[in-house]
Amino acid sequence: MSRNVLPPPQAWQADSVRRDGLARSASTTIAIAWLVAGTCLAMGASAQPRVSGLSYDAQTRGPVPIPPSERGLQTVVATPWFKASEEGRVLEGAIFDRSGNLLFCDVTGRRVLRLTPDKQLSVVATLDALSPGGLALHKDGRLFIAALDLALGKGSIVAVRLDGTGMQTILAPEAGYMPNDLVFDARGGFYFTDFKGNANEPWGGVYYAAPDLATIKPVLPNLAMANGVALSPDGKQLWATEFGRNLLHRIDLADATTIAPIGSAIAYHFTGPAPDSMRADADGNVYVAIYGQGRVLAFNRNGIPIGQVLLPGREQGHNLQSTSLAIRPDSNDLYMVTSDGQGGQGATVFHATAFARGLPPAAAR
Numbered sequence: 001m002s003r004n005v006l007p008p009p010q011a012w013q014a015d016s017v018r019r020d021g022l023a024r025s026a027s028t029t030i031a032i033a034w035l036v037a038g039t040c041l042a043m044g045a046s047a048q049p050r051v052s053g054l055s056y057d058a059q060t061r062g063p064v065p066i067p068p069s070e071r072g073l074q075t076v077v078a079t080p081w082f083k084a085s086e087e088g089r090v091l092e093g094a095i096f097d098r099s100g101n102l103l104f105c106d107v108t109g110r111r112v113l114r115l116t117p118d119k120q121l122s123v124v125a126t127l128d129a130l131s132p133g134g135l136a137l138h139k140d141g142r143l144f145i146a147a148l149d150l151a152l153g154k155g156s157i158v159a160v161r162l163d164g165t166g167m168q169t170i171l172a173p174e175a176g177y178m179p180n181d182l183v184f185d186a187r188g189g190f191y192f193t194d195f196k197g198n199a200n201e202p203w204g205g206v207y208y209a210a211p212d213l214a215t216i217k218p219v220l221p222n223l224a225m226a227n228g229v230a231l232s233p234d235g236k237q238l239w240a241t242e243f244g245r246n247l248l249h250r251i252d253l254a255d256a257t258t259i260a261p262i263g264s265a266i267a268y269h270f271t272g273p274a275p276d277s278m279r280a281d282a283d284g285n286v287y288v289a290i291y292g293q294g295r296v297l298a299f300n301r302n303g304i305p306i307g308q309v310l311l312p313g314r315e316q317g318h319n320l321q322s323t324s325l326a327i328r329p330d331s332n333d334l335y336m337v338t339s340d341g342q343g344g345q346g347a348t349v350f351h352a353t354a355f356a357r358g359l360p361p362a363a364a365r
Contacts, residue, residue: 062315064293066308067271073297074307078336078350082119085347091337092277093135093146093181094326094349097162098361102326102349103143104337105132112145114162115349125160125167134181134277137361139188144170146179146192155179157192170213178204181229181277184361187211189256191219191238193226199244200224206240206249208257217257220249220264228278230286232301233359239286241275248275248288250303267303277324281332283356287325289336294320296336298355309352311338318343319350327358 059065084091089108097103102115103124110131112124127147134146143162148155155178157171171177171192180195188211196204202224209216220226224244231238238251248270252263273292280286284301287309294314298307311319321339328335334354339347 063317077310078352081351082349088339088341089347090339091347092133092323094324094337095135107131125164136182146182183229185235191229193229195225197224230278230280232284243274246270281356285355289322294322318345327354329358329360332357
């Protein structure tokens with residue numbers, strides 16, 4: 001039978017001495033490590049230049065610095081292409097017609113303008129009481145115009161032939177919407193943004209008008225000042241910008257007015273002022289004009305930023321009212337419209353190149 005045998009007292013004393021020695025050794029090692037670490041930190045701190053306060057540098061100087069997360073994007077600077085006015089008129093709603101003319105709105109003058117490829121400017125239509133902001137071509141060739149009266153909080157959509165005749169009200173102010181922008185689908189219906197609400201009261205949205213104009217249904221309600229709207233090349237993905245909350249929405253459509261399961265997402269949150277009109281290219285990229293920053297941000301079909309176009313003079317506060325853009329369907333020529341406001345450089349159309357060619361009007365695809 002086995003028995004537990006206690007070690008002699010001398011063995012206990014030896015073990016105790018060893019344990020005490022190990023503990024003292026460990027404590028000494030930790031103390032030395034802290035001492036070394038503190039010395040290194042002190043040396044590193046003394047090697048850094050002492051800064052008495054914040055100071056501007058090349059990336060933070062000016063009214064609209066590029067946010068840090070966007071400084072590494074592929075970046076190009078646009079070139080002036082056409083001076084639309086020596087006055088700081090607000091321009092908007094750029095699109096191309098089927099003849100290659102650039103159509104855009106003179107919001108200040110309540111006019112729609114036509115700029116030919118050889119840079120001849122003319123007036124397509126003049127509105128009496130509302131300021132035009134968004135343009136789209138119907139499959140029958142008529143130009144649909146979204147127009148606003150911000151002071152009265154009302155708006156309308158009218159249609160006119162490209163020779164300026166036959167103006168017709170499509171959506172009357174009494175309907176209660178504030179249409180800001182619009183885009184047709186291949187069926188002949190159109191999506192439009194309702195520019196109502198604000199960041200605390202998001203009661204605007206994106207709506208769909210059926211081809212026969214008999215019904216209007218909400219697609220993306222509860223937005224704060226819904227602004228730009230675009231469709232992917234296949235018409236299955238809808239994009240919208242929310243001006244009042246700086247958001248880019250990406251919607252997968254099950255049909256014209258139904259969001260597909262898990263098909264709604266906020267793809268991007270902008271910094272500073274403020275996402276305005278947008279256009280898609282043939283690769284499914286979308287380009288968002290940033291009002292108040294003098295630039296355009298480009299996103300791939302998943303809403304990931306992949307590039308940006310800067311307008312000259314933005315670092316000094318010029319050409320910041322960049323509202324809209326258009327990409328020529330037969331090329332990747334990108335045209336942006338902007339105003340310098342009271343800055344003295346008037347209203348200008350700028351040119352750069354996009355990742356891919358522009359989309360033709362929806363009914364022609």
